[in-house]
Amino acid sequence: MVSRVIPVDPFDLVIFGSTGDLAQRKILPALFRRYCAGQWPEDVQIIGAARSDLDSDAFRDLVAQSLRTHAPAQFRDSSALNAFLQRVDYVALDALSDEGWGNLAAKLTIDRVRAFYFSVGPRLFGPLAERIKANDLATAQTRIVVEKPFGHDLGSAQTLNATLAAHFSEGQIYRIDHYLGKETVQNLMAVRFGNMLFEPLWNSQYVDHIQITVAESVGIDGREEYYERAGAMRDMVQNHLMQLLCLIAMEPPAKFDPDAVRDEKLKVIRALDPVKPHHIVRGQFEGGPNGLSYRDTVGNPRSTTESYVALRAHVSNWRWAGTPFYLRTGKRLVARSSVINVMFKDAPHSIFGADAGRHANVLSIRLQPNEGITLKVTIKEPGQGGMRLVDVPLDMSFAEALGPENQNPPDAYERLVMDVIRGNQTLFMRGDEVEAAWAWTDPIIAGWQARGDVPKPYESGSTGPGDAELLMKRDGRRWQGINP
Ligand SMILES: NC(=O)c1ccc[n+]([C@@H]2O[C@H](COP(=O)([O-])OP(=O)(O)OC[C@H]3O[C@@H](n4cnc5c(N)ncnc54)[C@H](OP(=O)(O)O)[C@@H]3O)[C@@H](O)[C@H]2O)c1
Numbered sequence: 001m002v003s004r005v006i007p008v009d010p011f012d013l014v015i016f017g018s019t020g021d022l023a024q025r026k027i028l029p030a031l032f033r034r035y036c037a038g039q040w041p042e043d044v045q046i047i048g049a050a051r052s053d054l055d056s057d058a059f060r061d062l063v064a065q066s067l068r069t070h071a072p073a074q075f076r077d078s079s080a081l082n083a084f085l086q087r088v089d090y091v092a093l094d095a096l097s098d099e100g101w102g103n104l105a106a107k108l109t110i111d112r113v114r115a116f117y118f119s120v121g122p123r124l125f126g127p128l129a130e131r132i133k134a135n136d137l138a139t140a141q142t143r144i145v146v147e148k149p150f151g152h153d154l155g156s157a158q159t160l161n162a163t164l165a166a167h168f169s170e171g172q173i174y175r176i177d178h179y180l181g182k183e184t185v186q187n188l189m190a191v192r193f194g195n196m197l198f199e200p201l202w203n204s205q206y207v208d209h210i211q212i213t214v215a216e217s218v219g220i221d222g223r224e225e226y227y228e229r230a231g232a233m234r235d236m237v238q239n240h241l242m243q244l245l246c247l248i249a250m251e252p253p254a255k256f257d258p259d260a261v262r263d264e265k266l267k268v269i270r271a272l273d274p275v276k277p278h279h280i281v282r283g284q285f286e287g288g289p290n291g292l293s294y295r296d297t298v299g300n301p302r303s304t305t306e307s308y309v310a311l312r313a314h315v316s317n318w319r320w321a322g323t324p325f326y327l328r329t330g331k332r333l334v335a336r337s338s339v340i341n342v343m344f345k346d347a348p349h350s351i352f353g354a355d356a357g358r359h360a361n362v363l364s365i366r367l368q369p370n371e372g373i374t375l376k377v378t379i380k381e382p383g384q385g386g387m388r389l390v391d392v393p394l395d396m397s398f399a400e401a402l403g404p405e406n407q408n409p410p411d412a413y414e415r416l417v418m419d420v421i422r423g424n425q426t427l428f429m430r431g432d433e434v435e436a437a438w439a440w441t442d443p444i445i446a447g448w449q450a451r452g453d454v455p456k457p458y459e460s461g462s463t464g465p466g467d468a469e470l471l472m473k474r475d476g477r478r479w480q481g482i483n484p
Contacts, residue, residue, distance in 0.1 A: 008421045010043045012109050016095060016128055017119035018048025018059070022147065024066040027119060030413035032067050035084045036075045039418060047107055048090045059090035095124040101135040108137065115420050117145040126163040133167040143420050145174045148239055149230065150429070153445075154438035161431040170431060174420050179240045180427040181412030184371040185247060188340070191373060193252050198363070201344065204323040208360065211341040212244050214329040215482045218336070219291055220298070220307065228298045231305040236329040238441040242269065243429070244340055245325055249315045258425035262433055269436040273314040275444050281467040282453065283308030285332040288460035306455040307331040310468035324475070328468060332460040335484035338367035356389045362480070369484065371409050
C-alpha cells in the first residue's frame with residue numbers, strides 16, 4: 001500500500017528563527033521530505049528570517065549542511081537538494097526592531113497562502129505578531145504557527161492569547177504540539193473511532209486504568225535556563241501528556257473536524273479533578289556515568305525543579321469514573337520510550353482455576369521509538385502440560401500489514417507543516433484548550449511552592465524515583481516496563 005500525496009497549492013512560508021536548532025533539525029528537513037515526496041509545487045517560497053547577517057547563499061549553505069545531516073539518507077541526493085535550495089531565501093531581521101521588515105515584505109507573493117512560523121523563543125511570539133500586522137504582511141490567507149511553550153502559567157497564556165487575538169483570528173493561529181503530528185497519535189483516533197471492537201469497551205466498566213509514559217534518556221543539556229524555570233510539569237505534562245490523555249479519554253467527536261475534535265478534548269481537560277498532593281511524585285536525577293546531576297547541570301545546588309513527574313489523574317465523567325490515568329515523564333531515564341497502555345480489567349471469573357494466574361488485555365500505543373500498536377491477548381501455551389495461559393502480542397505492526405514503505409512513518413513536523421498550509425487545525429491546540437490545561441496545572445505547581453516541596457532524587461538511567469512505584473503499588477497496580 002503506497003501512501004497518497006495530496007499536493008498543496010503554492011505558498012510562502014516564513015520561518016522566524018530559521019538559523020536555530022528547531023528550524024535546522026526539524027522544520028527544514030520536514031519541508032525537504034515533503035518536497036521530495038512531490039507534495040508542493042516548484043514556485044513555493046521558503047524564507048528564513050533571523051538576526052544573523054547572512055545573505056541568501058550563505059543561508060542556503062547552512063540549510064544544505066543541515067539537510068545532509070538531518071534528512072534521511074535516500075533524500076540527500078544532490079539534484080533534489082539543489083532544487084529544494086532554489087526555493088529557499090533569507091532575510092535578516094530583528095523581531096524587536098523595525099529593520100529588515102521592508103525586505104521581507106518585498107519578497108512575499110500576493111494572493112496565496114502565507115504562513116509565518118514562530119520558531120523563536122516565546123518572549124518573541126507577541127512582538128512578531130505585532131510586527132507582522134504593523135508591517136501589513138497579514139492577509140486573509142495568513143496563518144501563524146506558534147511553538148511551545150505557550151505561556152508559563154494561566155495568566156501568561158491568557159496574555160499571549162489576547163496579544164495574538166488582537167492581530168489574528170483563532171482560525172489563523174496554529175499552536176504546535178508536535179505529539180499530535182505523530183502518525184500513531186492519529187492512528188489512536190483511527191483505532192478508537194474507525195472500529196467497532198474497541199469503543200464499546202473504552203470506559204471504566206472494562207478499563208482498569210491507563211498509563212501514559214513519556215520517558216527520555218537524555219538530560220536537559222543546552223536547555224538549562226529554560227528548564228530550570230519550567231520543570232517537567234510545565235515542559236511535558238501540561239502539553240504533551242495532557243494532549244495524549246485527551247485523545248484517549250475524549251468522547252467520539254461528531255466528525256473529524258478541528259472544532260469538533262477540540263471541543264471534545266476541552267471537555268476532558270475541564271473534567272479533570274484537581275490532583276491530590278499524595279497522588280504526585282516529583283523527582284530529580286542524580287549524577288552518574290552518563291553525566292552530571294540535575295543540580296550540577298543547571299549550576300544550582302539548591303534547585304527544586306523536577307526533572308520527573310508521576311501522577312494519578314481522574315477524569316470525572318460518566319465514562320471514566322473510577323478509572324485512574326497514571327501519567328509519568330522524566331529525563332535521564334533508562335530508555336527513550338513514549339507509550340500509552342490501556343490496561344483492561346481481568347475477566348470476571350477464571351474457568352481455568354487459580355493456577356492459570358490472572359491475565360488482562362493491554363492495548364499499547366507506542367509513539368516512539370518504533371511507532372505501532374500492540375494488543376496483548378491471553379492464549380493457551382502450546383503443547384502438553386494442561387491448560388497453561390500465556391499473554392502474547394496480537395501485533396498490529398504497520399510495516400508488516402501495510403508494506404515496507406510504511407516502516408518509516410513521516411516525522412510529525414511534516415504532517416503539521418502541511419496541515420498549516422492546507423488550513424487544517426485539527427491537530428493544533430485551540431487557545432481555550434491551552435488555558436484549561438494551565439488552569440489544571442497551576443494549582444499543582446502552586447501547591448509545591450507553598451509546601452516547599454523538594455523532588456526525590458533518582459538514579460540516572462533508572463525508571464525514576466522509588467515513590468513512583470509506590471504510587472501504583474498502593475493501588476495494587478504496577479507500571480509497565482520502560483523499554484527502548
Ligand atoms: N529545539 C527543539 O527541539 C524545540 C522543540 C520544541 C519546541 N521548541 C521551541 O522552538 C522555539 C525555537 O527553539 P530553538 O531550539 O530553535 O531555539 P534556538 O536554537 O535558540 O534558535 C532561536 C532562533 O531565533 C532567532 N532569534 C533570536 N532572537 C531573535 C530576534 N530578536 N529576532 C529574530 N530572530 C531571533 C535566532 O537567530 P539569530 O540569533 O540569528 O537572531 C535563532 O534562529 C522555542 O520557542 C523553543 O521553545 C524547540
